[in-house]
Amino acid sequence: MSKLARVMAAAGRGAARLVPAGRRDWVAAVWAEAHGVPPGVERLAWRAGGVWVLAREALLPRRIGRAVLFAVAGAGAAWAAWPQPATGHLAEGRFNAIATVLLVVAVLPLLSRRFFGPPSPGRVARSLRVLCGAAVLALVSASVILLVSNRLVPTRPAYRLIWCIAQGWSNTQGCGGVPGRSSGGPTWQAEILVMLLITGYVGLTLFLTSRRAQIARSTLAIGVGTGWLFGVVMLAVDPLGFSKWATNPWLPGSDVDPLVALAWILLFSGPTAAAVLASRRCRGPDGTRPPHNVRIGQGIAAGLLANGTAAMFTATLGTGTTLLTVRSPWLLHWFTHGRHMTALATYRYELNTAGHAGGYVLMLMFFPVIGLIMSSLAAAIANPAPSDVWSSRPGLPITYRK
Amino acid sequence: MSRVTSRPEFSAQTLSVLAALSEQPSQWQHGYALAKQTGLKSGTLYPILIRLSDRGLVEACWQAEPQPGRPRRHLYRLTAGGLASATGALAASAQQQPSGRQAAAAGARDARQPSGHGVAVPVVR
Numbered sequence: 001m002s003k004l005a006r007v008m009a010a011a012g013r014g015a016a017r018l019v020p021a022g023r024r025d026w027v028a029a030v031w032a033e034a035h036g037v038p039p040g041v042e043r044l045a046w047r048a049g050g051v052w053v054l055a056r057e058a059l060l061p062r063r064i065g066r067a068v069l070f071a072v073a074g075a076g077a078a079w080a081a082w083p084q085p086a087t088g089h090l091a092e093g094r095f096n097a098i099a100t101v102l103l104v105v106a107v108l109p110l111l112s113r114r115f116f117g118p119p120s121p122g123r124v125a126r127s128l129r130v131l132c133g134a135a136v137l138a139l140v141s142a143s144v145i146l147l148v149s150n151r152l153v154p155t156r157p158a159y160r161l162i163w164c165i166a167q168g169w170s171n172t173q174g175c176g177g178v179p180g181r182s183s184g185g186p187t188w189q190a191e192i193l194v195m196l197l198i199t200g201y202v203g204l205t206l207f208l209t210s211r212r213a214q215i216a217r218s219t220l221a222i223g224v225g226t227g228w229l230f231g232v233v234m235l236a237v238d239p240l241g242f243s244k245w246a247t248n249p250w251l252p253g254s255d256v257d258p259l260v261a262l263a264w265i266l267l268f269s270g271p272t273a274a275a276v277l278a279s280r281r282c283r284g285p286d287g288t289r290p291p292h293n294v295r296i297g298q299g300i301a302a303g304l305l306a307n308g309t310a311a312m313f314t315a316t317l318g319t320g321t322t323l324l325t326v327r328s329p330w331l332l333h334w335f336t337h338g339r340h341m342t343a344l345a346t347y348r349y350e351l352n353t354a355g356h357a358g359g360y361v362l363m364l365m366f367f368p369v370i371g372l373i374m375s376s377l378a379a380a381i382a383n384p385a386p387s388d389v390w391s392s393r394p395g396l397p398i399t400y401r402k
Numbered sequence: 403m404s405r406v407t408s409r410p411e412f413s414a415q416t417l418s419v420l421a422a423l424s425e426q427p428s429q430w431q432h433g434y435a436l437a438k439q440t441g442l443k444s445g446t447l448y449p450i451l452i453r454l455s456d457r458g459l460v461e462a463c464w465q466a467e468p469q470p471g472r473p474r475r476h477l478y479r480l481t482a483g484g485l486a487s488a489t490g491a492l493a494a495s496a497q498q499q500p501s502g503r504q505a506a507a508a509g510a511r512d513a514r515q516p517s518g519h520g521v522a523v524p525v526v527r
Contacts, residue, residue: 025462026452029476030444033433036475046434049444056449 116210125209132205150354219278223302226274227309234314242359271303275375278302296379303375311367315360420488430477459484
């Protein structure tokens, strides 16, 4: 056996350890069989097939894909949170935020598996989990970057005056902070609130997509689809934070703009429609219609998902858009309709925009609550309990009203 | 409305492996011989053998006495249940007439990968 062959064989044996113990014989079999294949291209092709078998049996596509995805997301988030000298102690706060989110995204699935069982079969549930994790990471990363830029005390006096006014001071008197450094992070109450929200969103998504919850694929699809539709409308209404001021480029000063009206309608009718549709579409494993309480549960899940998805969609993409606007002059130029703005006006616009992005928290808090209420009502009305109406007249056969 | 679909039990490639193994059911065969008989690549053949083994249709063992200068080979043959399943599946497959586009696809595949068994195979994913 040549030296190269021995090295290849050793590599094959080492690689076989990647697969579960019960599968190692098969991987070893492909490598061993390569010695019976004529040398040259044919043997190389055989070994390439062996690598594929190895990867397949080790479930590498799934495991490595998930690990790489998480590593990339984590690295991106860590890069966003990396402490910089100019940001002072705020950097520590945002690093904590990112670390907490990474922990939530990494640990909650394990806890979910322990308590709620594995994910529901099908791509919808798995995709929803991945999207939720990615959205949460992106949202928190973008938020902390915005927060840092918003809290950084400018060094030049004219800018500092604008910054102080944006922070709620009428002038620079009493306006704290060392120029060139951060003026401080959010209060611990605010941080805890955001972390609870994030944990709630991730936890709820994991539960709804777990086997124990038994949410039908159609329910997940209806809920998420409705949420995306509503989310697109909300993003058009509030592309730069939860503020009418920020939406001026889209909606010039009208309180009853059709898009705003549509958003209000969808806020209440979206979960309602999703609940009714999901409760009617769901079917048992044998294709029969499930009992009314199961249908109501499916309807509530769909409504909750609809508004929760819309809130997360709008908050994540809106915060991202705000960050891009602050960082990209061309986007700012586009949002301000090409209006010429001085450097000071631009700075003021960026500060206000970054400040308004925090308003998305309100959406994250209240949209799912509205979705829950509306879908509960709608599902209960659309799926009335089969009332046991016994005939009061004697002699008539017992009837059961369907 | 749920759509009712009928899927063959085995794929075309799996049927070709079963056919190769059922030619001499009592004989142990090694992977390269099966690959040559079926025209399958190792990356396709071994996952099929693994699945068949998981279902108890194929048994595998390591060669007792290796040939000098080369590692022991992994050998395969059908189990009793595997032979029954293979016989049934191959007979059903031979009776089944693929139609339309499926027939064309099956024909094209057979032309690319001559199995030499004359088995009309259903097209599956």
